[in-house]
Amino acid sequence: xxxxxxxxxxxxxxxxxxxxxxxxxxxxxxxxxxxxxxxxxxxxxxxxxxxxxxxxxxxxxxxxxxxxxxxxxxxxxxxxxxxxxxxxxxxxxxxxxxxxxxxxxxxxxxx
Amino acid sequence: xxxxxxxxxxxxxxxxxxxxxxxxxxxxxxxxxxxxxxxxxxxxxxxxxxxxxxxxxxxxxxxxxxxxxxxxxxxxxxxxxxxxxxxxxxxxxxxxxxxxxxxxxxxxxx
Numbered sequence: 001x002x003x004x005x006x007x008x009x010x011x012x013x014x015x016x017x018x019x020x021x022x023x024x025x026x027x028x029x030x031x032x033x034x035x036x037x038x039x040x041x042x043x044x045x046x047x048x049x050x051x052x053x054x055x056x057x058x059x060x061x062x063x064x065x066x067x068x069x070x071x072x073x074x075x076x077x078x079x080x081x082x083x084x085x086x087x088x089x090x091x092x093x094x095x096x097x098x099x100x101x102x103x104x105x106x107x108x109x110x111x
Numbered sequence: 112x113x114x115x116x117x118x119x120x121x122x123x124x125x126x127x128x129x130x131x132x133x134x135x136x137x138x139x140x141x142x143x144x145x146x147x148x149x150x151x152x153x154x155x156x157x158x159x160x161x162x163x164x165x166x167x168x169x170x171x172x173x174x175x176x177x178x179x180x181x182x183x184x185x186x187x188x189x190x191x192x193x194x195x196x197x198x199x200x201x202x203x204x205x206x207x208x209x210x211x212x213x214x215x216x217x218x219x220x221x
Contacts, residue, residue: 043212097142097205103153
């Protein structure tokens with residue numbers, strides 16, 4: 001049973017636009033929500049993470065929005081650039097070091 | 112910077128062979144993980160270890176085993192490789208989050 005649902009599966013955004021990827025979770029014990037970025041031939045790397053005591057976290061052009069009551073969180077990439085083209089994974093963890101991952105979103109930024 | 116090194120980038124093995132995938136981390140992390148990554152399925156946890164000689168099953172442990180004799184090294188073992196184990200295998204380590212990943216081993220079972 002998938003505990004973290006991610007959408008869309010793929011996304012094409014014009015350069016300079018806003019990329020939005022959404023995730024929903026079921027387990028209310030989750031208390032740590034990271035986003036990972038993966039380039040071809042590389043392992044996933046932590047991009048940004050949030051804990052449920054805040055509703056938003058921003059790092060540069062990347063923002064996580066978190067809605068605890070709806071059990072949803074999303075990644076916003078402002079002013080999207082071709083270098084942002086990658087696969088993005090949301091994940092969730094609760095009370096231990098294990099992560100449950102979403103199925104991934106392949107983002108393509110076109111000029 | 113944390114470095115997680117997987118011994119092989121590409122590996123080709125035959126059905127029925129015993130396969131070893133090795134992972135080494137250099138940051139004295141207590142926790143280490145093995146995932147497999149398949150298109151459309153994301154990363155699925157096979158096994159993890161929170162200490163030397165300790166291991167716990169993840170979501171898809173069938174057909175796999177692990178070994179952790181030293182803190183820095185975590186091995187994934189395919190006891191008798193099958194074609195449905197063709198995949199990308201990722202190792203990670205952590206201490207109080209986040210997890211740090213290696214670049215993966217693409218394993219093909221023929």
